[in-house]
Each structure stands twice: as structure tokens, then as C-alpha cells.
Amino acid sequence: MSKVISYSTLARQHQLNFLKHKVREYRENDDYLLRLRKLLFQVEAQMRQAEIQQLEVFREIATYFKIPLPLPDLGDRLGIQQFFAANPFLQALQDYFHGRLSAEDCLQRIEAVKTGEPSPGAE
Numbered sequence: 001m002s003k004v005i006s007y008s009t010l011a012r013q014h015q016l017n018f019l020k021h022k023v024r025e026y027r028e029n030d031d032y033l034l035r036l037r038k039l040l041f042q043v044e045a046q047m048r049q050a051e052i053q054q055l056e057v058f059r060e061i062a063t064y065f066k067i068p069l070p071l072p073d074l075g076d077r078l079g080i081q082q083f084f085a086a087n088p089f090l091q092a093l094q095d096y097f098h099g100r101l102s103a104e105d106c107l108q109r110i111e112a113v114k115t116g117e118p119s120p121g122a123e
Contacts, residue, residue, distance in 0.1 A: 055080075061093060065110055089113045 055071060062069035067089050072079035084090045092109035095101040101109070 058090060058093060062089065065114065067110070067114060 052074065055074070059069055059071070069087075069089070072083055074080075084094065089110060092101065092106050092113065095109075096103065096106035
């Protein structure tokens with residue numbers, strides 16, 4: 001003869017299985033998130049390193065042309081953006097790097113910055 005399983009026992013077993021399934025699902029999602037966060041931090045670190053290398057190019061050019069370039073703290077991203085937007089020397093270099101100026105035009109604007117004159121052709 002077969003044994004009869006009560007409804008409460010079946011319901012309890014179903015609830016336990018449901019919880020076990022959900023904990024596996026949660027852990028898989030959590031592991032996935034952890035891997036994504038790790039990848040994100042790696043990418044962010046590489047981006048930050050590239051940004052610093054670009055700033056070093058600007059510093060090197062400023063040193064070459066003997067133009068003081070008091071960059072804000074590297075952690076102050078907004079300050080750096082504002083500094084780049086307001087500094088005519090950096091604007092000239094950015095225009096040159098993005099192909100909007102020739103080397104000759106860029107040099108003229110750099111010389112104008114050094115002498116304190118209005119930049120020729122500056123917007």
C-alpha cells in the first residue's frame with residue numbers, strides 16, 4: 001500500500017524547494033554583479049590612467065613653451081573641466097589635437113597666450 005503525504009508536508013517541501021531555488025538564483029546574480037563590478041573598476045582605472053597620461057602631455061607642452069599650467073587637483077574632475085574650458089592655451093592645444101587648427105595656427109595662439117595678447121582666430 002502507498003503512503004499518503006499530507007498537503008501541509010507537500011506545501012512545506014514546495015516552499016523549501018522554492019527558497020533553495022531562489023538562493024541559487026540570488027547567488028548567481030550576486031556573483032555576476034561582483035564580476036561586473038570588478039570589470040568596471042578595472043576599466044575605470046584604465047580610463048583614469050589614460051586621462052592622467054593626457055594631462056601629462058599638456059603639462060609637457062606647457063613646460064616646453066614655459067607657460068605656467070596650475071592644474072587643479074586630479075580628483076577634482078569638474079575643476080579640471082572648467083580649467084580646460086577657460087584656459088586659452090589648453091583650448092588652442094585641444095583645437096590642434098582635434099584637427100581644428102594647423103600646427104602654425106596653434107603656435108600663433110600659444111605665442112599670443114605667452115605675450116598676453118588676444119589669440120588670433122580664437123572663438
